[in-house]
Amino acid sequence: MLVVCLLSVGIQLLYILGIFSRLAFYSDPDESGSSDGAASLPLVASPPAVDPPVSIIVCAWNELENLRTLLPLLDDQIYPDFEVLVMDDRSSDGTKEFLEKSADRFEHVRVIRIDREHDHVTPKKYALTTGIRSAAHDLILLTDADCQPAGDYWLAGMVTQLDRPNKEIVLGFGPYKRRKKHGWINRLIRYETLFTAVQYLSMALVGLPYMGVGRNLMYRRQLFLENKGFYSHIRVLGGDDDLFINEVATARNVAISVHPATFTYSKPKETFAEWWHQKQRHLSVGKHYKTRNKFLLGLLSLSHVLTWLTGPIIGLITLITVLQSGLSGMLNQPDGQLLLIASGLFGFRLLVFWAIVGRISYRLGHTVDWMAIPVLDLTMGIYYGIMGVVTLRPRRKNRIMKWK
DSSP: OHHHHHHHHHHHHHHIIIIIHHHHTOOOTTOOSOOOTTOOOOOOOOOGGGSOOEEEEEEESSOHHHHHHHHHHHHTOOOSSEEEEEEEESOOSSHHHHHHHHGGGOSSEEEEEEOSOOTTSOHHHHHHHHHHHHOSSSEEEEEETTEEESSTTHHHHHHHTTOSTTOOEEEOOOOBOOOGGGHHHHHHHHHHHHHHHHHHHHHHHTTOOOOOOTTSEEEEHHHHHHTTTTGGGTTSSSOTTHHHHHHHOOSSSEEEOOOGGGOEEEOOOSSHHHHHHHHHHHHHHHTTSOHHHHHHHHHHHHHHHHHHHHHHHHHHHHHHHHHHHHHHHHHTSTTHHHHHHHHHHHHHHHHHHHHHHHHHHHHTTOOSOGGGHHHHHHHHHHHHHHHHHHHHSOOOTTOOOOOO
């Protein structure tokens, strides 16, 4: 157990200090002003004449109420040339009628209706592919119908990140809203989303991009077409964001956006069962990642679980030994020094993780309260352990997953 503790804590420190710290202290030359998620975007904008036109694409399946809220926010984006392309995928909740009646209200909104499913492709990927091919502009910005941009400069802020050599992809952040009435499940959802962002944004900064989230993602249509879109995973439900990025992202073509005004906020699940179903769908997609990415993410998760499985026990043994034999007596025991080293490293890892992830949370719109991070860190260790068991469990072949 002592050796396992030392190895797992050592691996954790490599990730925290070597990778996550890059995001914690990342300096975006275009970022300034408040860390408030509702802040405007005080960026030095390019002259309007050189701002590239953008197509914002939203796929919707029975999202009437969400579209009522989202479309005015998208239509009011402060940007010289853009369209909002709504892909209505067989909605039966009044979305079609709402879009038809509202067409004249919005300056930038255009609608494409999809009336049937296709056997060779999952519904959302068909809707997205149709939207990307039908888009008026080469630059594609994706979000979901249940999201809301932080402000009127969301679009402008995301585009700003492409004003660098060789950049074709911008990874954004899509946190979930606070819901006090949903208590611990809301806090867990927000933290899990934060820690996922810590991973994919940090990995991108060290040249190992592996995913993005469709709630807030930008890329060039030419990149999509040159790589045959979703062809390699066209029958996989999900992965229209992370599997595509996993396939086409390189160390050179990815930028990130961490300015709070470029976030998109989503409604979180309200019950544990709903959230668990969502995470199982995400887990089923991860097995299609590149081998390198699966290894790095698996090593991170395994070391996280083992750190919390062995660290507290080693710490307790160390404390009991010190109380019984004293510090000098413990140092004279065969494994005494190693116990002290392991306990010290475990404590150091807790403090460093708390500081680094806490700083990132602060920068990413105060996603979670700083004081809650140690408890949530332990919770994630339990979560990764359970998810590891779920991954190894045989899955029912006829299991039906939802469109979203």
